[in-house]
Amino acid sequence: MLGKGVVGGGGGTKAPKPSFVSYVRPEEIHTNEKEVTEKEVTLHLLPGEQLLCEASTVLKYVQEDSCQHGVYGRLVCTDFKIAFLGDDESALDNDETQFKNKVIGENDITLHCVDQIYGVFDEKKKTLFGQLKKYPEKLIIHCKDLRVFQFCLRYTKEEEVKRIVSGIIHHTQAPKLLKRLFLFSYATAAQNNTVTDPKNHTVMFDTLKDWCWELERTKGNMKYKAVSVNEGYKVCESSVKLKDAVFAHCYVLSVTRWLASKRSSINRRQKEKPHLYLEGDLRQFGLPAYFVVPTPLPEENVQRFQGHGIPIWCWSCHNGSALLKMSALPKEQDDGILQIQKSFLDGIYKTIHRPPYEIVKTEDLSSNFLSLQEIQTAYSKFKQLFLIDNSTEFWDTDIKWFSLLESSSWLDIIRRCLKKAIEITECMEAQNMNVLLLEENASDLCCLISSLVQLMMDPHCRTRIGFQSLIQKEWVMGGHCFLDRCNHLRQNDKEEVPVFLLFLDCVWQLVHQHPPAFEFTETYLTVLSDSLYIPIFSTFFFNSPHQKDTNMGREGQDTQSKPLNLLTVWDWSVQFEPKAQTLLKNPLYVEKPKLDKGQRKGMRFKHQRQLSLPLTQSKSSPKRGFFREETDHLIKNLLGKRISKLINSSDELQDNFREFYDSWHSKSTDYHGLLLPHIEGPEIKVWAQRYLRWIPEAQILGGGQVATLSKLLEMMEEVQSLQEKIDERHHSQQAPQAEAPCLLRNSARLSSLFPFALLQRHSSKPVLPTSGWKALGDEDDLAKREDEFVDLGDV
């Protein structure tokens, strides 16, 4: 748990100059709790957090009623965050402060959350980086959680401006070493305080037991086994040293580059190009310590190519078909080695593809699906639509909104991901096939697609614990390179691809379309996406479990020192009070009713029948008969020589997909069964809560989804209290009148931005579009026509 001082606010002020309180012990914070009554807003420091620089009389722009005004305060930069300490924090409504994040305040930006920094020089906005010759009069910070901060520095002393601006630029943009992440200073300082939430049952998948449990749960243990061959990362070890060397090399390179950019303002991106490929080639597949493989697979095979080319189990379906993933073998030029690789893969393939009982379909996500580049480009266009500096910009883009949205292709990418997941679901569910996902490193789109398939097929993944376990299994243990993909170390902008965010957006589409199917809310997804940038949780700050364990001193060489105990993001009590946490729980979700025995029997019977009739299955698609050809195809794929584009003929695939999709949607939805999203044009929407939440113009005062939600919660509360009363009467006893905590109580006038709208509009003035009509084009002649063709002249 965090020190209370952090939560209560105003702690850590005993020392006269808080700027030098570097390692405040949590106990000290406790004793200072009562001194909160100070007028000046004080800086709250987390354990281990250090103040780096500050500037006073900074003016923060606040947008209200489509005009801007300023609040004076102090702008500080620590090794954890940029914070603005303003004068008027009192104005906040009670209802709104209840959803306060305990770690990140309204005016706090963690260093990792900073996206772009702009300076305004003589009314001109310029991106700031490197060493500045001139200091701006205004600082605009675009955040990764889409907040936009504007600070006016006109009234600040020149020296302070220099210090704060260069400080902020340095600490947010200069490449960092992993060990210098705030994560470590925090963990060291808060060592004794970290207690994991006992109620948190998220399966972490860091033990063999967890994998066995998952195998058991999905009935996958018949054909798959959990292995500990990589315990202590023996398999990966061989390449670790190389990787570390590369890592250090990268750091040196990026620092040099960054220093160079201080001298000249040559476009950084251009300089980075040759470097990227070097790193990409050498990055290895980060296998976790424990994982699951097909039972017949010999364990020594795993070691052969450091885990590459090995089918790794993700999940098993009720009908026995499984979802597997595999990373590609290293690309080789030498014919001899190619031959060895080929026969190796051939062997592997024979162990998993054993018709008629085990049919495997390969799905190459590296070649005929999305590229990471596409995702990166799309998101960088998409996010710009929401990083809005002022009202004029909002209304100017409003006219072209739909075409701007479309040209970003973000929604289309979401659609393609959902569609791919449905296709795979169809193969597993309707055709009883195993599906093997292929990707270069099996750690980007593999994570995305396999998690989506599981969300659609496995209702357990739609509970909060199940969803968290899924992310642990597929993303954290699956070796998704969070560090690189979020660019936490600022070492390579090109590696920054919001794959995980794309996943959350896909999940949001499902949540939005089928609200009763999920135990968590969209607010949960939004705060989860924000948690990507809070470096006190280890969850999203490593590239692989191996990297984490190496750096936590859990390995052999570090046995002397006590291993650091890092927080996991799943301990939501670190960020939110219990009251606020109620907003993460979906009131519409009803737990699965227990099946009675008769039903269960019926299900199992059906299951067996499907298993015993594989021949009729394959009859339906004769093209799958050419197994030999498919083996070849797999090998070609894995060797990087992609000749043929598709395995199945695309027509057949489309037909199967359409039939499956349409028949599912024509039936009524079982929220505890298979769940498919709609993917037609109008059904894929913008995740308004995440993307519009900071934009005052988009605020519907007293409206939005939250209006119905609060009615629903009120009603639930009422029903609950009635039930208590009835129970009371039955037991003829006065139970203590515990009022159910309800955040939304008495709040008929919440805005659509709730719970994120800390920007306020006090008056109820409407927001009016400021820009007019776009040319109608070909309809011009119509527009000029009269409504009626009667000449009014003589009326």
Add this chain to the structure above:
Amino acid sequence: MRNLRFALKQEGHSRRDMFEILTRYAFPLAHSLPLFAFLNEEKFNVDGWTVYNPVEEYRRQGLPNHHWRITFINKCYELCDTYPALLVVPYRASDDDLRRVATFRSRNRIPVLSWIHPENKTVIVRCSQPLVGMSGKRNKDDEKYLDVIRETNKQISKLTIYDARPSVNAVANKATGGGYESDDAYHNAELFFLDIHNIHVMRESLKKVKDIVYPNVEESHWLSSLESTHWLEHIKLVLTGAIQVADKVSSGKSSVLVHCSDGWDRTAQLTSLAMLMLDSFYRSIEGFEILVQKEWISFGHKFASRIGHGDKNHTDADRSPIFLQFIDCVWQMSKQFPTAFEFNEQFLIIILDHLYSCRFGTFLFNCESARERQKVTERTVSLWSLINSNKEKFKNPFYTKEINRVLYPVASMRHLELWVNYYIRWNPRIKQQQPNPVEQRYMELLALRDEYIKRLEELQLANSAKLSDPPTSPSSPSQMMPHVQTHF
């Protein structure tokens, strides 16, 4: 009659006589047959024709008062044949004044009151365009009349005029004798153009919407196709205009006069939407019926021409989905404020279905005088009879009555959506969950609550029966008693 654009699939291989019968009954007017509404013998236990009584409605608004009077000058539709018989005009304007003003307003549609603010007494007044013409004619009576309207509220120095048209169109209208109020002639008025396009633009826009949703829904280029229809842009402009009207009146800054060309299309949209934003009464089921009956039906929105009931000439340039557009705007509002309206989406859809169906007399004919001639209220059934006799079906369970609350929707593309449940409802792939799960869950809870209340009451009865005996348990039941009802 269903709107063929969206309604039923085409008959595939029908025989010729089948086709003939179909066309004859689908377009009865073209075959000198009566509309079905006149043959319909449905009976309902509620009479929808009594829903709207103009005198009662004006009385609800606090009229007549010192400044406004009810006039019967148009009793026989002599002053204006497309206006209702009963009008509310400034107290200080005599009937002769009205007659003179009528000569200067297109189709004699003089400025009359639509709505008055209960507190600040500013008003929404509607009319048609002034007959300025190329030569820039002026009319002292009209100028004086507008000033009288302004003066009904003493504090106000200017009357705000919203001309719904784009300014180019307003100027162009001069060529056909129309125009707008110029600054020179109307010193105490401020004129704003709201840039809403005419019926032809709207018709073409809706046609484009049809093209992208029927028979197949565009997939990959959905958003740009949607944008290219301009439908939501039009919605945005109509809403923006109405917000401006509502804001002016609500802030008490000024009374508002709204007109377009004839004052029966865009004007009706603006006044009725502004009234919906300002007056929570219109957000109830009956209130909304009254609003439609008043601002649309009685003030002569040309339903017969715009819809073309029973007429086979489907390319008629008079047709335009103006009323549909209004309902779409209402839907957008109800989407943004899900607890503010007593009615649900089904209510809006059924109104639209019967806008085309001719099963009821409600939307037949162009104006009140025509309806009176045809004895519509005697010979046909009102749509409101159907709805009001089965109100539960059209109720929004989340409705929270809030008096005096002004609703300002956000007229931004970020919030406007295509009304999928209406426009794409015939596409089996876009099947929306019915009923909506949030609503369903809420209804379950409501039922549960009622059950618990019942059970509590029973327990209470049983307990009070026990009370006559000396209580055996230490806890006293009387302590619990007062709690029971406090929550409701």
